[in-house]
Amino acid sequence: MAIPQTYVKFKREQPKLVEAYEALGEACREAGPLDPRTVALVKLAIALGAGSEGGSHSAVRKAMQAGCTPQEL
Secondary structure, three states: OOOOHHHHHHHHHOHHHHHHHHHHHHHHHHHOOOOHHHHHHHHHHHHHHOOOHHHHHHHHHHHHHOOOOOOOO
């Protein structure tokens, strides 16, 4: 899956923020006992809470790839 250009631009403009966001995702995966579906739902919740439309769309796609159902979303 190609990385959206909006994210690429945001990462270029706000590298520390993106680094922190990516570190949070990694910390969630490592901390366990969260399975990939739960991690995907947490990331979706963060994107929604932040009001990030593009991030929410991306998180929904990734959650579906992780096996989440539309009802869970």
